[in-house]
Amino acid sequence: MFINGEWVDARSGATFAVINPANGEHLGDVPDGAREDAELAITAADAAFHDWSMTTAYERADVLMGAWTLMRERADALAHVMTAEQGKPLRASAAEVAYGADFIRWFAEEARRLTGEWLPSARSNQRFLSVQAPVGVVAAITPWNYPMSMLTRKMAPALAAGCTVVLKPAEATPLNARAIFEVFHDAGVPPGVINMITTSQPAPIGDVLTTDPRVAKLTFTGSTAVGRVLASAAGGSLKRISVELGGHAPFIVMPDADPVHAAKGAAALKFLNAGQACISPNRIYVHQDHVEQFTATMVERVERVKTGNGSHEGIGCGPLVNDAAVAKVEAQVDDAVAKGASALVGGSRLTDGELAAGHFFAPTVLSGVTTDMAIYREETFGPVAPIIAYDDPDTVVDLANDTNYGLAAYVYTNDLSTALRTVEALRFGIIGVNDVNPTSASVPFGGMNDSGLGREGAREGLLEYLETKTAGIAI
Numbered sequence: 370m371f372i373n374g375e376w377v378d379a380r381s382g383a384t385f386a387v388i389n390p391a392n393g394e395h396l397g398d399v400p401d402g403a404r405e406d407a408e409l410a411i412t413a414a415d416a417a418f419h420d421w422s423m424t425t426a427y428e429r430a431d432v433l434m435g436a437w438t439l440m441r442e443r444a445d446a447l448a449h450v451m452t453a454e455q456g457k458p459l460r461a462s463a464a465e466v467a468y469g470a471d472f473i474r475w476f477a478e479e480a481r482r483l484t485g486e487w488l489p490s491a492r493s494n495q496r497f498l499s500v501q502a503p504v505g506v507v508a509a510i511t512p513w514n515y516p517m518s519m520l521t522r523k524m525a526p527a528l529a530a531g532c533t534v535v536l537k538p539a540e541a542t543p544l545n546a547r548a549i550f551e552v553f554h555d556a557g558v559p560p561g562v563i564n565m566i567t568t569s570q571p572a573p574i575g576d577v578l579t580t581d582p583r584v585a586k587l588t589f590t591g592s593t594a595v596g597r598v599l600a601s602a603a604g605g606s607l608k609r610i611s612v613e614l615g616g617h618a619p620f621i622v623m624p625d626a627d628p629v630h631a632a633k634g635a636a637a638l639k640f641l642n643a644g645q646a647c648i649s650p651n652r653i654y655v656h657q658d659h660v661e662q663f664t665a666t667m668v669e670r671v672e673r674v675k676t677g678n679g680s681h682e683g684i685g686c687g688p689l690v691n692d693a694a695v696a697k698v699e700a701q702v703d704d705a706v707a708k709g710a711s712a713l714v715g716g717s718r719l720t721d722g723e724l725a726a727g728h729f730f731a732p733t734v735l736s737g738v739t740t741d742m743a744i745y746r747e748e749t750f751g752p753v754a755p756i757i758a759y760d761d762p763d764t765v766v767d768l769a770n771d772t773n774y775g776l777a778a779y780v781y782t783n784d785l786s787t788a789l790r791t792v793e794a795l796r797f798g799i800i801g802v803n804d805v806n807p808t809s810a811s812v813p814f815g816g817m818n819d820s821g822l823g824r825e826g827a828r829e830g831l832l833e834y835l836e837t838k839t840a841g842i843a844i
């Protein structure tokens with residue numbers, strides 16, 4: 370764990386094991402923190418806040434640019450840590466390292482663009498000044514699926530704003546978090562400004578982070594169920610809250626779209642990170658005129674995806690995070706097949722040879738998916754592409770919107786009016802138009818309804834760590 374600028378054990382001395390999900394290899398042991406450790410971390414962050422918040426934006430930007438440089442220099446080593454601990458193929462890990470580093474650069478640049486406003490008064494002998502101030506100590510809780518970029522997406526804006534941080538990474542990926550903390554530490558972030566508690570028991574730590582009055586803000590990325598619990602707890606002490614939660618993304622192929630192009634996009638997107646992404650398509654609506662060609666292209670693409678240990682050459686789909694994840698995907702596929710869907714490729718766990726030691730599910734294409742199936746409503750978080758044929762382009766957006774989630778959505782169309790009208794009608798925070806990668810450090814990322822509150826990335830992502838101060842000045 371990292372508290373007040375030092376690598377420390379848990380006060381209890383307890384540790385827990387970190388396992389490679391592809392082969393069960395024991396990668397090491399990390400401190401198993403408890404409440405008292407979280408309290409120490411908050412104390413350090415609280416003590417460091419004043420001095421850090423008083424640094425100039427230029428100084429903070431310089432430290433962040435240093436971290437960006439280090440992260441790029443270490444890119445290869447970081448990608449190997451990620452693949453070993455999280456499982457995604459090495460190329461995907463390298464892409465995430467680059468994406469994660471980009472948040473640091475973006476917010477380093479934004480730090481120096483923070484300005485205030487000079488506002489009018491109704492009185493001639495008064496002036497108003499409005500400025501942005503850092504909120505204080507930030508508690509950050511991060512997931513395992515994007516185990517580096519989800520840290521930089523929170524830490525970089527927090528640091529740019531002048532906040533200090535206590536971060537709790539997911540229990541599956543503490544080594545990724547350690548590597549990111551080494552980057553920031555080596556870049557010269559002062560002691561106490563960033564702190565990390567690793568633990569195998571997140572609930573007590575979550576309780577401390579959401580109730581301690583010294584914490585001003587909670588930022589969380591993870592499941593809707595946990596986010597709801599944490600946001601409620603943090604609301605009790607009126608902390609500022611941003612939560613990025615689950616999704617159930619629709620992917621709409623309009624009648625005027627090119628079904629082959631759309632299928633290639635869907636295949637590339639769906640199997641990213643073995644489907645373990647909150648923006649992964651979970652309902653693929655294909656107009657009935659295109660279903661045959663779309664499905665054939667998708668199946669042909671998916672048949673070519675090699676599943677296995679992400680550190681091996683040519684692997685396109687890595688393991689799932691653990692056996693419970695495989696069991697959930699299996700249950701959704703079995704339920705769909707029992708209710709009439711067909712698994713055109715895949716459809717089951719993979720346990721042949723060396724895959725038996727990991728948590729693998731075959732990349733799967735399901736056709737004939739209908740509204741009564743669990744997969745139509747529940748987030749899958751696995752490599753399964755559910756295809757739904759529709760006939761009325763005027764109502765497909767209503768089908769897409771028929772979910773409590775509101776994170777990502779995709780539409781394929783060659784008609785500008787259809788594209789714009791669909792973007793306007795979809796109730797989702799992130800929309801890809803003929804585009805399967807509608808994310809970047811420079812754009813707001815976040816969801817509506819059960820997908821969360823607040824936005825990360827872009828200028829909005831910085832504002833989440835700031836609050837407004839107004840000065841009325843009599844002259």
Ligand code: ADP
Pocket residue numbers: 510511512513537538539540571572573574575576590591592593595596598599
């Ligand atoms: P997932 O289902 O994707 O694993 P979770 O919401 O369970 O998502 O996990 C996301 C993050 O939330 C992880 O860091 C995990 O340790 C943490 N977490 C899970 N339960 C709690 C809790 N009760 N209190 C605080 N953090 C929690």
